[in-house]
Amino acid sequence: MSKPLSRRDMLSRAGLAIGGAVAFGAIQACSSEDDPAVCPDPEACPEPVECPAPTECENPNPLPTAFPYEDHISASFQFDLATVQEEAYHGYFAAPGTTAMRGCCFGTYSGLLADLQRQVGKPFTHLPVNFGLFGSGGIAGFGSACGATLGGIFIINMIVKGASRNPMITDLLRWYERTPFPQYLPQTVNGGENSAILSYTAESIADAQTIAASHLCHTSLSHWGSTKGVPVNGPDKHARCARLCADVAKRVATVLNTYLAGSRTYTASFALDTSSAGCVSCHPATALKTSPTLAGPNASAMQCSTCHPTQTTYPHPK
């Protein structure tokens, strides 16, 4: 006579795997291997019962899907402009580990991302808040593309679909070229502005503004410092660039608010300036400079005259 099945035997026979693997097995209450004398009426004993496989736990943090994420954002979503600006402004000073350049890219990016994380949640909560660390001072202080614009572009890049993405980005850069900075008046002035030479109050901030005619950090900042008689490091640089973070974040948030609440298509509204359009008429991307007398091709969409002031009339130096 078979020994009655103990609980341990049952579990063993059922092949239950405990500790992470799927539990799945036929629990043979009275199988054909058992002595009929012990279990004389197979009908009385339960039919084989399968311990169901545990359903897969819902994964609270799935792998990030590919950008863009606009389908995760409802039509009613709107960035909170006041919050985004204030956080972008203080984010400039809060960037971890930054030097005298502080964190313009971190400020704009983290200010916008934080609002998406609060209001939308996933998948924005899956993204590191400090992707923009490197962007300060025009990429690690190199004076290249303004880090505040980069931080805003990262947000556009993760939300907006292909056909609208690039026009929205180039419009942001052209808006930057033509806008006087700084503008933002913070709710609370950060201690990092201590000892600034210029005044950034509501009454006097217009006197602290310049138009860069370039999205490049060193062009924007050097022109401002040279025009206003202030150094491009220290408290005035911080006061200017932290407020500029808020200005760029507000622009990005405003454009995205309109885009997301509307038809979700975007058409560029800032054309190439007239002078640069003249340059491109002789220097299109398709130009074949097969002899020294021919014009070469150009791969820029920025304002030419800012960096090439001697080449705005023809003939011009090569």
Next chain:
Amino acid sequence: MSKPLSRRDMLSRAGLAIGGAVAFGAIQACSSEDDPAVCPDPEACPEPVECPAPTECENPNPLPTAFPYEDHISASFQFDLATVQEEAYHGYFAAPGTTAMRGCCFGTYSGLLADLQRQVGKPFTHLPVNFGLFGSGGIAGFGSACGATLGGIFIINMIVKGASRNPMITDLLRWYERTPFPQYLPQTVNGGENSAILSYTAESIADAQTIAASHLCHTSLSHWGSTKGVPVNGPDKHARCARLCADVAKRVATVLNTYLAGSRTYTASFALDTSSAGCVSCHPATALKTSPTLAGPNASAMQCSTCHPTQTTYPHPK
């Protein structure tokens, strides 16, 4: 006499919830409610068997922690240079939704990230592979910072700790300024190079190279197109920039291989060029231009003479 328990009864009594909730219940094979006549020897029937609660799924994707991620990478890790280069090259052509600019930033970034995802796994598997979509053509075709460098910088930014991050980034940009491109000879030539004017074979690629003296896309690309007599869109642009993606990815991977396998500190090895150092001696970041005769401050760390050729001697035009 109780009716023998059917399989359906068993499942029902066990209170098994199927379809998402936890399955947990005592399966009473022959409970005290059953007629002993039907199940005369309770010992012969199985003891109550509990379907074990599924262990909590291990969360495979925790929320991303803040950069840098170098502590997640072992000392034995090394980028596979051959794989990274080939994937960066083909990634240029594979960028989703890109236009004639294709995807230099996507190529470099995705080529490097894919190797980290394969070899290291988490947390790199938590990052979207298409963060670099916007970077093509110097940020959405604007001609700003070369997208291939941006893609590489994103990888440095997510791995390298603060004190080493910026010097490694500025070194990459200066290396780019001074390096002839393109260099890479792909294992398989991509169909996107079809109809190129120049030859990019091992025997002739040196004839297709130029040194940009700038990390800016439009400067790098326009100089190349003008020097080689080819347009800056179309097959030659693609052949050049896809190979450049591989070149930049190789540089980033090589520098990171040395960094990660060593002391994990980095000191800049590319100094500012002599001409630009002369510019900065009159135009330091601290300069106070409080009158028209004084020199203004400068916020650039790039090679000045490339874009300001008329200002390399003194006195120079303002």
